[in-house]
Structures are given as C-alpha cells and as structure tokens.
Amino acid sequence: MLNLPETERPREKLLAGGAETLTEAELLAVLLRHGVAGASALDLARSLLLEFGSLRGLLSAEREEVCRHRGMGLARWAEIQAALELVRRHHLERLRAGPSLTSPRAAREFLIARLRDRDHEVFCCLYLDSRHRLICFEELFRGTIDGASVHPREVVKQALRRNATSVILAHNHPSGVAEPSQADEIITTRLRDALALVDIRMLDHLIVGDGSCTSLAERGIV
Numbered sequence: 765m766l767n768l769p770e771t772e773r774p775r776e777k778l779l780a781g782g783a784e785t786l787t788e789a790e791l792l793a794v795l796l797r798h799g800v801a802g803a804s805a806l807d808l809a810r811s812l813l814l815e816f817g818s819l820r821g822l823l824s825a826e827r828e829e830v831c832r833h834r835g836m837g838l839a840r841w842a843e844i845q846a847a848l849e850l851v852r853r854h855h856l857e858r859l860r861a862g863p864s865l866t867s868p869r870a871a872r873e874f875l876i877a878r879l880r881d882r883d884h885e886v887f888c889c890l891y892l893d894s895r896h897r898l899i900c901f902e903e904l905f906r907g908t909i910d911g912a913s914v915h916p917r918e919v920v921k922q923a924l925r926r927n928a929t930s931v932i933l934a935h936n937h938p939s940g941v942a943e944p945s946q947a948d949e950i951i952t953t954r955l956r957d958a959l960a961l962v963d964i965r966m967l968d969h970l971i972v973g974d975g976s977c978t979s980l981a982e983r984g985i986v
Contacts, residue, residue, distance in 0.1 A: 774806060788819045795847055800835035808835045823848050824881040852877050856901055871932055871970065872977040874901075879936035879972040887914050887935040891928035892967070899926050914951050916958040923964050931959065934970040942973030944980055952980050 774790035783791065792809035799805045812833060816822040822830070823844065830841045855874035871890055879886055887905040890898060902922065905914055914935075923931055933955060935948075944952075948971065956966045968981040980986050 789813055792819070792822075795843065796840065803835065812836070820881070871934070871968075875934050875970055875972050876975060876977055879934065880940075880975060882936050883938055885935055885938060887933070889919065889922065890932040890934070891923060891926045892930045892932065893927075894929045896930060896967070899928055914955070916951075916955050919955055920958050920962055920964070923959065924962060928964060930965040930967050932968045932970065933966060934972060936972040940974030942971045942976045942978040944971055944978060944983065944985070949980070949985050952985055956986060 774786055774793045777790065778786055778794060786794070789806060789809040792812065793805040796805045796808055799808045803811070812822050812830075813819060815833060816825050816829075827838075827841050830836055830844070831838060852874075855877050875888075879888070885907040886903050887907075888901065888903045891900050891902070893899055904919065904922065907913060919931075919933070933952075937943075948969075952966075952969045955969070959966050966986055968979050968986055971978045971980070
C-alpha cells in the first residue's frame with residue numbers, strides 16, 4: 765500500500781477523516797494490516813469481499829472457508845471474529861448504560877447484531893430490574909435450524925435467580941423470516957403465564973429475522 769498516495773491509504777484516511785469515510789474494503793484492510801506477496805492488505809480485503817459476496821457474507825462464513833482463502837489463516841480469522849464480538853458487546857454495553865427498556869425498540873439493535881446470522885435457533889432473555897434497566901443477557905436454549913425446545917420452568921428459575929422483575933424474551937428464525945409461528949404464539953402465552961405466577965412481567969417476545977425484528981407485544985400477543 766506504500767505505492768498508494770498517502771491520502772488514499774486506508775489507515776491515513778481513517779485518521780484524517782474518521783472511520784465513516786472508508787469503504788468496507790478499506791476498513792477490512794485496516795484490520796488485516798498487511799497483505800501477502802504480490803497483494804496489499806487492500807487487495808486482500810477486496811478479494812475476500814468478492815469471494816464471500818459481502819461483508820456480512822465474510823463475517824458469517826465458516827472458519828474453514830475463510831482460512832482457505834489465500835493470505836488468511838486461523839490468526840486472521842480469530843482477529844475478524846474478535847472485532848465482530850466487540851461490536852456485539854458494545855451494543856450490550858449501550859443497553860446496560862442506557863435508559864430503561866420501556867420500548868421493545870431499545871433492544872432490537874443488539875438482538876439483531878447478536879442473533880441474525882446464527883444458523884440454528886437460539887432462545888435468549890434480557891433480565892430487567894424494577895426500573896426496567898438491564899441486569900444481564902443470557903442465551904438459554906439452542907436448537908437446530910428448525911427450532912429450539914423452550915422450557916418455561918427454566919426461564920422462571922433463571923429470572924428468579926437474577927432477581928428480575930421483568931424480562932424481554934427473544935429468539936431468531938434462521939430462515940430469515942421474522943413472522944411468528946403458531947408455536948411461537950403458544951410458547952409466548954405459556955411463558956407469560958408462568959412468569960406471572962411469580963410476579964415477573966414479560967414485556968415482550970422479539971423474533972429476529974434477516975435484519976428485521978418482530979415484536980409480539982406490538983402484535984397484542986404478550
């Protein structure tokens with residue numbers, strides 16, 4: 765990249781104008797730091813985006829697929845995954861430090877970042893205190909591409925253990941379609957009733973699809 769004018773080098777562009785001025789390839793090049801023989805970090809970044817179709821395609825690809833690409837390996841795959849996890853934890857930290865979660869919209873950004881690219885269903889819970897502030901986030905159940913078995917007793921047990929007074933439940937649809945199924949509506953009702961028996965309120969049940977999030981509270985099901 766030394767052959768590029770200084771104003772066109774990704775790191776220098778970032779320092780001069782901020783990260784938002786960089787293309788996806790340039791941002792990836794900053795993370796990769798250096799290329800391989802005959803190809804700069806920017807060339808490597810562009811070839812990765814081309815092979816995997818998009819930044820999202822690269823970030824959600826299997827480890828073996830990424831490591832097979834020329835110039836990549838376990839160390840670089842780990843660095844990319846670490847950067848992605850930092851983004852997820854940043855969203856979670858914003859929830860912890862932010863205002864009360866009185867609206868389902870407040871949790872959507874974090875849940876989409878956390879769940880939308882999973883190839884299997886994950887059922888999780890945001891535990892809230894009496895002021896609707898986040899206590900913690902937990903993935904409770906994992907399943908196959910078709911669904912996860914959810915046990916109301918375990919949800920109640922974990923909510924009591926964390927001294928939560930309310931919860932927001934969520935799960936993803938690996939198909940990418942965020943529409944609730946009949947099974948989703950049935951388990952939502954069962955969970956709401958089970959939690960109510962111990963004076964814990966279910967504020968919402970969110971379903972995460974491909975970049976979208978459906979609120980069952982807004983549908984009148986919670």
